[in-house]
Amino acid sequence: MFDDLKALAAAARGRRILDLFSADPDRARQFSAETGNLYFDYSKTLIDDDIRNALTALCDKAGVAERREAMFSGHKINETEGRAVLHTALRNLDGGPVKVDGQDIMPEVLDTLRRMQVFAEEIRGGAAQGGGGSITDVVNIGIGGSDLGPVMATLALSPYHDGPRVHFVSNVDGAHIADTLRPLDPTRTLVIVASKTFTTVESMTNARTARAWMIEGGGDPDRQFAAVSCALERTEAFGIPGERVFGFGNWVGGRFSVWGPIGLPVLIAIGSHAFDAFLRGGQAMDLHFRSAPWNRNMPVMLALVGIWHRQVLGYATRAVLPYDQRLARLPAYLQQLEMESNGKSVAMDGSTLTVPSGPIVWGEPGTNGQHAFFQLIHQGTDVVPCEFMVAAEGHEPELAHHHRLLLANCLAQSEALMRGRSVEDARQMLAGQGMTGAELERQARHRVFPGNRPSTTLIYPKLTPFTLGQIVALYEHRVFVEGTILGINSFDQWGVQLGKELATSLGPVLEGEADPASRDGSTAALIEYVRRHQR
Numbered sequence: 001m002f003d004d005l006k007a008l009a010a011a012a013r014g015r016r017i018l019d020l021f022s023a024d025p026d027r028a029r030q031f032s033a034e035t036g037n038l039y040f041d042y043s044k045t046l047i048d049d050d051i052r053n054a055l056t057a058l059c060d061k062a063g064v065a066e067r068r069e070a071m072f073s074g075h076k077i078n079e080t081e082g083r084a085v086l087h088t089a090l091r092n093l094d095g096g097p098v099k100v101d102g103q104d105i106m107p108e109v110l111d112t113l114r115r116m117q118v119f120a121e122e123i124r125g126g127a128a129q130g131g132g133g134s135i136t137d138v139v140n141i142g143i144g145g146s147d148l149g150p151v152m153a154t155l156a157l158s159p160y161h162d163g164p165r166v167h168f169v170s171n172v173d174g175a176h177i178a179d180t181l182r183p184l185d186p187t188r189t190l191v192i193v194a195s196k197t198f199t200t201v202e203s204m205t206n207a208r209t210a211r212a213w214m215i216e217g218g219g220d221p222d223r224q225f226a227a228v229s230c231a232l233e234r235t236e237a238f239g240i241p242g243e244r245v246f247g248f249g250n251w252v253g254g255r256f257s258v259w260g261p262i263g264l265p266v267l268i269a270i271g272s273h274a275f276d277a278f279l280r281g282g283q284a285m286d287l288h289f290r291s292a293p294w295n296r297n298m299p300v301m302l303a304l305v306g307i308w309h310r311q312v313l314g315y316a317t318r319a320v321l322p323y324d325q326r327l328a329r330l331p332a333y334l335q336q337l338e339m340e341s342n343g344k345s346v347a348m349d350g351s352t353l354t355v356p357s358g359p360i361v362w363g364e365p366g367t368n369g370q371h372a373f374f375q376l377i378h379q380g381t382d383v384v385p386c387e388f389m390v391a392a393e394g395h396e397p398e399l400a401h402h403h404r405l406l407l408a409n410c411l412a413q414s415e416a417l418m419r420g421r422s423v424e425d426a427r428q429m430l431a432g433q434g435m436t437g438a439e440l441e442r443q444a445r446h447r448v449f450p451g452n453r454p455s456t457t458l459i460y461p462k463l464t465p466f467t468l469g470q471i472v473a474l475y476e477h478r479v480f481v482e483g484t485i486l487g488i489n490s491f492d493q494w495g496v497q498l499g500k501e502l503a504t505s506l507g508p509v510l511e512g513e514a515d516p517a518s519r520d521g522s523t524a525a526l527i528e529y530v531r532r533h534q535r
């Protein structure tokens with residue numbers, strides 16, 4: 001599939017990214033994409049015209065345009081689950097019809113959004129009360145896609161918070177819920193149980209614990225519980241009144257669901273106006289994705305840079321490095337979005353993938369990462385393509401000098417990765433410091449940076465709700481394009497099932513009700529250890 005590109009990669013071996021800039025003074029403009037107020041620079045990679053042409057040709061070969069339209073118009077492109085993929089309908093605010101099985105889903109989408117807005121405003125304004133008065137705290141119980149999106153967006157948009165405090169409990173580790181609930185007033189806390197299936201053992205266990213806590217503390221679960229789910233019969237069985245249940249269709253995948261009812265805690269935190277701007281940002285990215293030519297199309301080029309680095313050059317990981325503390329949870333969010341979507345070795349038709357699957361995605365905000373793992377990124381033996389992100393300005397005008405330092409560090413890192421430092425430069429630097437002879441030679445080697453390490457930079461004016469919507473939709477569409485080129489189904493996640501099944505069967509063993517002898521030797525020994533150390 002990538003033969004042409006592999007040949008181009010072989011021809012580019014030994015080429016320096018920095019030299020591409022000397023050869024083409026217009027390179028930065030040529031190898032960047034802009035939409036609205038976002039600017040995506042991929043010029044600090046080895047991609048040149050020929051490579052880009054070969055990459056964009058992949059889109060035509062893989063039928064990206066056809067599949068993109070099939071997605072937007074409700075075709076069941078999630079073939080292994082027989083489902084449409086329509087998270088884009090959740091931000092289709094202008095409400096043009098979107099049909100699934102011949103039925104326009106937009107009236108229900110917009111009606112649910114209105115109900116969420118009314119509910120959020122009641123909570124924010126104090127009209128909806130807990131047993132002890134107005135709601136001061138909201139606890140969202142959910143995991144995976146029912147947690148990571150709202151967690152990430154709530155933190156990202158903290159300058160816009162003017163509602164109750166919002167907390168998140170995801171882990172089945174009792175420490176998570178215990179530490180979260182401890183300081184809260186059970187009579188003034190709203191619990192949202194967010195689970196697409198309403199069967200996920202972590203969320204159901206946490207929901208029952210939260211209900212017991214509330215009852216014990218004098219709260220009123222009938223007034224203080226809400227649910228977000230596709231399984232309305234299960235929310236009813238759990239005892240959550242229908243007026244506080246917000247449903248969505250199974251055409252929204254968990255990791256793509258922050259735009260709809262799963263975004264309820266974000267909406268409660270920031271209010272309808274800001275949440276609307278977030279949706280509009282996502283919608284703006286949809287319009288761009290559907291209309292821009294491949295080489296100016298930001299999600300497409302982000303995806304093609306990903307393919308170039310992972311499938312063609314073979315780099316196993318990519319680092320997402322937001323120089324934006326409020327995007328601290330974006331790497332975790334993108335880990336699920338990208339790795340649960342494209343971490344697969346079977347193609348849509350059931351055949352074995354003949355190329356590497358999606359990469360390992362990891363990262364941390366800058367500048368913190370610089371003082372932790374950047375050593376390896378600069379001088380390690382593996383090349384890690386880096387995706388930098390930064391705002392032109394922060395939300396704290398009184399701390400503009402902080403922001404200047406943040407920006408300087410972000411831009412310096414991508415420059416340093418590309419430039420590197422030769423042994424001659426290292427020698428000169430040390431000689432300038434008075435070092436001589438064998439010691440200079442020895443020390444110089446440690447100061448060499450190979451350089452020529454690729455990175456991209458996404459820059460935006462300020463992290464507003466609209467911008468965040470653009471960024472999240474940008475990455476969603478990147479996942480779609482990469483998955484389409486690889487020929488895999490980005491919208492199922494069978495790989496998470498086996499562990500869940502084994503955990504269920506291990507429960508009785510840990511309870512002492514079943515014999516550990518049937519497990520493998522390692523697992524049996526670990527179970528024995530637990531039994532010996534539990535009182």
Ligand code: F6P
Pocket residue numbers: 143144145146194195196197198199200203254255340493496
């Ligand atoms: O871990 C698998 C998964 O199914 C994710 O895809 C999903 O986001 C998460 O579990 C939570 O599922 P639910 O929203 O149904 O509780």
